Amino acid sequence: MATKNKTVETDQSVKDFINSxxxxxxxxxxxxxLIDLMREWSGFDPKMWGSSIIGFGTYHYKYAxxxxxxxxxxxxxxRKAAFSLYVIAQGNDNQKFLDKLGKYKMGKACIYFKSLDELNLSVLEKLCKSTVQYLNQREGKVGC
Structure with a gap:
């Protein structure tokens, strides 16, 4: 029996979430x-996903x-300890981006960093735009 996804888009206010x-x-x-930057880079407005993730756009995935x-x-x-950044960091091009990104730690499914001041924002832009392009090509469509 399929399990229901825990992280789904909600109607919670992004601004209220951050302020509280x-x-x-x-x-x-x-x-x-980061909201301003990701809105610009993705072309999508921010939405809350689950109780604590701010997401931009959507894509549909299906595993084997x-x-x-x-x-x-x-x-x-x-998050309290560090920001968790959810992007797709696959392939040789993205490894080049990661090598120049700045001070971060790589997790299983995300990149952790303490402050935007510790990141190269032009590299972060390339990584984010590469993610959107990758998912658009892989999935064939992305939505809002």
């Missing part, structure tokens, strides 16, 4: 800056196991 969830002023400022669902093209979460 993010405690440190610098992280709040970085969150709003049959599990499928929708996910944001780009996303981030301003």
């Amino acid at each position: 969830f993010v405690e440190k002023e610098q992280k709040r400022q970085d969150s709003f800056r 196991s049959g599990h499928e669902g929708d996910a944001p093209l780009l996303g981030f979460s301003p």
